Amino acid sequence: xxxxxxxxxxxxxxxxxxxxxxxxxxxxxxxxxxxxxxxxxxxxxxxxxxxxxxxxxxxxxxxxxxxxxxxxxxxxxxxxxxxxxxxxxxxxxxxxxxxxxxxxxxxxxxxxxxxxxxxxxxxxxxxxxxxxxxxxxxxxxxxxxxxxxxxxxxxxxxxxxxxxxxxxxxxxxxxxxxxxxxxxxxxxxxxxxxxxxxxxxxxxxxxxxxxxxxxxx
Numbered sequence: 001x002x003x004x005x006x007x008x009x010x011x012x013x014x015x016x017x018x019x020x021x022x023x024x025x026x027x028x029x030x031x032x033x034x035x036x037x038x039x040x041x042x043x044x045x046x047x048x049x050x051x052x053x054x055x056x057x058x059x060x061x062x063x064x065x066x067x068x069x070x071x072x073x074x075x076x077x078x079x080x081x082x083x084x085x086x087x088x089x090x091x092x093x094x095x096x097x098x099x100x101x102x103x104x105x106x107x108x109x110x111x112x113x114x115x116x117x118x119x120x121x122x123x124x125x126x127x128x129x130x131x132x133x134x135x136x137x138x139x140x141x142x143x144x145x146x147x148x149x150x151x152x153x154x155x156x157x158x159x160x161x162x163x164x165x166x167x168x169x170x171x172x173x174x175x176x177x178x179x180x181x182x183x184x185x186x187x188x189x190x191x192x193x194x195x196x197x198x199x200x201x202x203x204x205x206x207x208x209x210x211x212x213x214x215x216x217x
Contacts, residue, residue, distance in 0.1 A: 001088045002043045004096035004138075004145020006168045007031065010044075012080040013058055020065045024049070024076060027058045031084055041101070043085040045169065046143035046180035047071050048101025071103045072142075072178050081169050083143045096145030097138040098185055104129045107141070107181040109173050110155060119160045120149065121173060123181075130154070131191055132183035140182040144168050 010028040026044065033054045036042070040051045042061070049061035068074035076082070088094070104126075111122035123141065125133060133139055135151040144164060150157040165171035173179065 002085050002099040002101055003088055003094055004099040004140045004143060006083040006085055006144055008084045009169060010082050010084050012076050012078055012082065014078060015076060018062065022063050022068060024061045024063055024073065025058050026061070026082060028084055033057055033059050041087040043099070043101045043143045045072065045082040046101065046140055046182055047073055047103055071180050072106055083168050085143060099140045099143065099145060099182060100185055102182060103180045104132070104183050105181050107179050109175055109177040109179065112174060115159060117162045119165060120157055121160060122155055122157050123179065125155050129181060129183055132187040134187065137187065138184045141179045142169055143180070144170055
């Protein structure tokens, strides 16, 4: 689990095909590679990946076919810049919002405009994710925690402050840039409950059985 507060950026050095998937080798700009442990989770532009090797200033991650197909990772090449964040510790401050690193879909930047010292991005909204994105709610784009400034049926807008532009890859995002999109986890569960409610399956007994409330004794 992550906060969506990007700690560092890195550059993809190698992409090694492996049985339909790939090993992605990334060189962080300042993240201490030697502090990373094998098996540790790292958010790489919004996708939760597991450390499988590190040394000589680089860290390796394995991406399975599902990840390559459902995120922008399938288009990564040597030289691609990525956002990096280590997993949240229980004692850490939650400065952004709860980000799982489970990408809901790929969105495309359709507009960018200067807004004071910052910028405003307009981003396409895949139909399957649209119900999960609400004005003033939280969203993660390439692993960056952001507040939705405006929400429409097929797109939404986010306002980027200068700090975000300087410290993350969103500073280079232009019309046509593809971004990993993750909706707020709470919205995801509310939508799931509404799906069951539409089928008449939401009742007090079922909610308890699913873990909501005290449960049955």
